[in-house]
Amino acid sequence: MKTCLVVDDSRVVRKVARRILEDISFKCEEAEDGMQAYEYCKSSMPNAILLDWNMPVMSGIEFLEKLRQMPSGTNPKVIFCTTENDMTHIQRAMAAGADEYIMKPFDTDIIRSKFIQIGLIADEE
Amino acid sequence: MKISDFELFKSLLYERSGLVISPDKSYLLESRLTPIAKKWGLPSLESMTMQLRALPDEKLIKDIVEAMTTNETSFFRDTKPFQIFQDTILPVLLEKRKTRKSIRIWCAASSSGQEPYSLAMILKEKEAELRGWRFEIVATDISDEILDQAKRASYTQFEVQRGLPIQYLMKYFMQFGDSWQLKDEIRNMVRFSNFNLLDNMSRMGTFDIVFCRNVLIYFDEKNKGEILEKIAGQLENDGFLLLGGAETVLGITNKFTPNPEKRGLYIKSDKPASTIVSPRNASAAPSSTSSFTSSLFKRT
Ligand SMILES: C[S@@+](CC[C@H](N)C(=O)[O-])C[C@H]1O[C@@H](n2cnc3c(N)ncnc32)[C@H](O)[C@@H]1O
Numbered sequence: 001m002k003t004c005l006v007v008d009d010s011r012v013v014r015k016v017a018r019r020i021l022e023d024i025s026f027k028c029e030e031a032e033d034g035m036q037a038y039e040y041c042k043s044s045m046p047n048a049i050l051l052d053w054n055m056p057v058m059s060g061i062e063f064l065e066k067l068r069q070m071p072s073g074t075n076p077k078v079i080f081c082t083t084e085n086d087m088t089h090i091q092r093a094m095a096a097g098a099d100e101y102i103m104k105p106f107d108t109d110i111i112r113s114k115f116i117q118i119g120l121i122a123d124e125e
Numbered sequence: 126m127k128i129s130d131f132e133l134f135k136s137l138l139y140e141r142s143g144l145v146i147s148p149d150k151s152y153l154l155e156s157r158l159t160p161i162a163k164k165w166g167l168p169s170l171e172s173m174t175m176q177l178r179a180l181p182d183e184k185l186i187k188d189i190v191e192a193m194t195t196n197e198t199s200f201f202r203d204t205k206p207f208q209i210f211q212d213t214i215l216p217v218l219l220e221k222r223k224t225r226k227s228i229r230i231w232c233a234a235s236s237s238g239q240e241p242y243s244l245a246m247i248l249k250e251k252e253a254e255l256r257g258w259r260f261e262i263v264a265t266d267i268s269d270e271i272l273d274q275a276k277r278a279s280y281t282q283f284e285v286q287r288g289l290p291i292q293y294l295m296k297y298f299m300q301f302g303d304s305w306q307l308k309d310e311i312r313n314m315v316r317f318s319n320f321n322l323l324d325n326m327s328r329m330g331t332f333d334i335v336f337c338r339n340v341l342i343y344f345d346e347k348n349k350g351e352i353l354e355k356i357a358g359q360l361e362n363d364g365f366l367l368l369g370g371a372e373t374v375l376g377i378t379n380k381f382t383p384n385p386e387k388r389g390l391y392i393k394s395d396k397p398a399s400t401i402v403s404p405r406n407a408s409a410a411p412s413s414t415s416s417f418t419s420s421l422f423k424r425t
Pocket of ligand 1: 202271322
């Protein structure tokens with residue numbers, strides 16, 4: 001089973017994301033900010049990371065930059081999932097090594113379609 | 126709704142657009158047509174049916190037909206047909222049309238434009254390889270309202286997140302507040318016009334590829350058969366037809382043969398099955414989804 005780390009400071013968002021991810025057969029882990037996510041990745045790399053932008057302690061973008069420097073840090077697919085919905089943020093995230101970008105609010109359809117696009121799940125009909 | 130009123134709308138819709146509506150969908154008539162009655166200054170649906178019986182106004186009929194269409198669509202809907210277009214159909218046609226160097230594509234129920242624009246983006250990505258080629262994408266629909274929307278090519282945040290890779294959003298869209306405007310370089314690749322699939326198709330000309338997806342599901346067998354046969358008449362003998370996930374030719378017409386490996390892909394029946402495989406790329410051709418994703422969604 002593939003693992004997805006959900007990094008978001010909102011408990012509600014983490015819960016919603018967990019429900020959707022478990023629906024598409026992911027094992028779900030949670031982190032409340034970039035630092036917790038960083039610590040998690042030091043011990044084991046998830047297959048996917050759903051990443052908020054604005055969080056206390058360490059932001060999503062800072063975490064991503066650190067992650068991509070770690071050994072095997074290029075393995076996880078990183079999908080930003082944030083209320084930042086302007087081109088500047090999108091470009092910055094992609095330049096830092098994100099694989100996809102979701103603008104909140106999101107729903108099952110959006111998560112599923114983005115996960116299919118980057119090859120995390122198969123496109124079963 | 127009175128049975129006689131239901132019957133009136135039912136036959137009007139069937140005659141005008143081919144839409145088959147069953148009695149359990151009468152709630153849909155009510156919810157979608159009440160706003161039309163209001164627009165025409167009529168106090169109720171009932172008075173609208175009276176007006177239709179007494180003196181049917183063509184414009185009112187058109188409004189009713191358009192209101193009852195289902196315009197659900199998305200960019201790269203179902204992924205696979207676009208993968209087939211890129212990895213199977215294009216290589217074959219680039220070889221077969223190499224002297225003519227032109228390819229005509231028809232999206233026969235294009236709704237708000239996501240389907241033809243997805244094809245246009247794929248072609249744009251291959252611009253270098255396709256230099257010297259002429260691609261024509263003709264997109265048609267029965268609804269003028271949805272065609273206007275398609276031509277405007279302005280999409281909501283929700284619409285640009287369903288199926289559209291973020292790289293394409295960055296490259297081909299401009300943001301205006303909450304909406305995302307497709308750039309002219311893609312918009313200009315598609316020509317929209319109104320066309321009813323029930324009509325004679327000869328004025329459309331001949332095509333190499335026809336996308337007729339997620340529209341036949343609303344029709345009965347008779348119309349499905351007739352439309353597919355007319356499409357066969359507009360398709361080059363070695364051309365390709367793509368249908369939606371819930372659609373098939375089986376038991377409806379023998380003018381087309383399904384490709385057993387590529388779901389949704391059809392060729393004309395009098396052609397040997399071997400025409401489907403690209404002569405050169407047959408073994409080298411990437412076959413998995415990942416090949417499509419990797420070229421479509423490649424990192425820059
Ligand atoms: C569900 S959409 C399909 C859009 C797109 N092909 C796709 O697969 O996503 C169906 C479209 O068919 C159009 N339509 C319905 N009846 C039609 C007819 N008789 N002739 C042409 N278009 C029709 C509707 O207006 C609607 O936009």
